[in-house]
Amino acid sequence: MQQTVVDDHTLPRFEAGDFTGVSERMRQAFERDGVLVLDNMVAPDDCDALKARMHDMLDTFDWQEHRTVFSTTSKAHAQEEYFLSSGHTTRFFFEEGAVDGNGNLTCAPDQALNKLGHAMHDLDPVFDRFSRQPRFRALADGLGMIRPLLLQSMYIYKQPRIGGEVVCHQDATYLWTEPQTCLAFWIALEDATLENGCLWGIPGAHRLGTAPKLRFRRTGDDRGTVTDTLDDTPFDEATKVPLEAPKGTLIAFNGLFPHLSGPNRSDKSRHAYTLHMIDGTASYPADNWLRRPANLPLKGF
Template identity: 65%
Template structure:
């Protein structure tokens, strides 16, 4: 069983936390974020959604298809704030079958640098303590996402490793996954494979094509994920799940009548090399800023 830690009075990574992270590949910190802060992020996202014109952009995000990866709207999202729809949000006629706020899959990927509310949240002292306590010398927030996991249509996310998409040499990616709402087995919580970061290497590399206009996935390691060993990572509102780039995790579709909002911040170590063929590229006008 993956241990849980009461982090309501968190002021640094303890030896017990570090041991759990190194053994399991994931750290469960209950109560790290207050209910008031969760509400603040949710309200700010509601404001952002109200200002989005769905008629202008129809980009769909799916972890089972790479069609979105060839979309310039997606490829430019590393330095913008972009909105992505659920696959099941559109009918056969191409029109939305749900109100906009119930049709979005996620918003990403640079709001931690471009939106004041999310920037202040991402750069809090507790997150800096987590990243440094788990070995990062120069924590650099690279991407962030607000994930809706909509009622009835929230899509499946297949088993994957974050280092597939955000590679450094040596591998240094940390994901901080914040439960904005309760995440349960009913509404599509994350599942992970304890110790799976030690079995095999990084399975795939998601790369930019040399011309910069497309992407492709290269298979690096054929070792299968041991999905029969996966366990649910249920997370009450305010819980933060911290996992390394090699930790295999996934989530099932949400067929319940409850949404599962979450905010994810991915942080890399600025002392590591960031290969130029990563999909996420920042223009000189928006360099990465320290945590």
């Protein structure tokens, strides 16, 4: 086990090359910090296979038809049907810095994407195999999931020079269950460094409340979304720590764990894959933004 020391907080890193299950030290670290960093959890070849599949999928996208920008600062995408209906299909979203005021791309299409989401893990065989690795199931079980259901997947580009900022947030804000059960697996498909916009998080802050500070949900008329403020106390970002992640690292975090990432102004991309799950024993409110039709129910591993 390695350790990263930032100020007076020690954040452990675990070597997972021989991972077969969650150890007691891993479990204690996760409960204390809300995050678990597992180096070498995913083989380099598996990372490359997902990147290659993503490259192939770009050939299926109509660059002229859709220009939806994904931004955690403006959030304009949250009112568009293209986003609201993405929970049961595969949609492409652009970086804010890649589309001008007239809706035209300012760079090559494959260098303009922010992310792909949100149901590739159920619709594409390559993403399905990657998402349902036995190691992932063992990790979810070991971190306390009783009946894990794979809810959302995202391929995140963090493009060179234009990769946008992701503001500090809690994933449970967007993937609400009662009680809160959201769990995220964030996998570095390329090295994530301070220079190209690695994740940052606030260890231990997940224990400060039983619900996220905000609730993102559909409006009553079901034509858009609204964000309810449940607690207006700001996150204590002074205590955040960097979560640099070499290729193949898996970062697991609680849905209440506050995290963020800065913009990527370097000349290196920072591809990552994120898988979110919820526990099937919890209630999933009907006004959650992400919905599935009856013919595509949530599945486990």
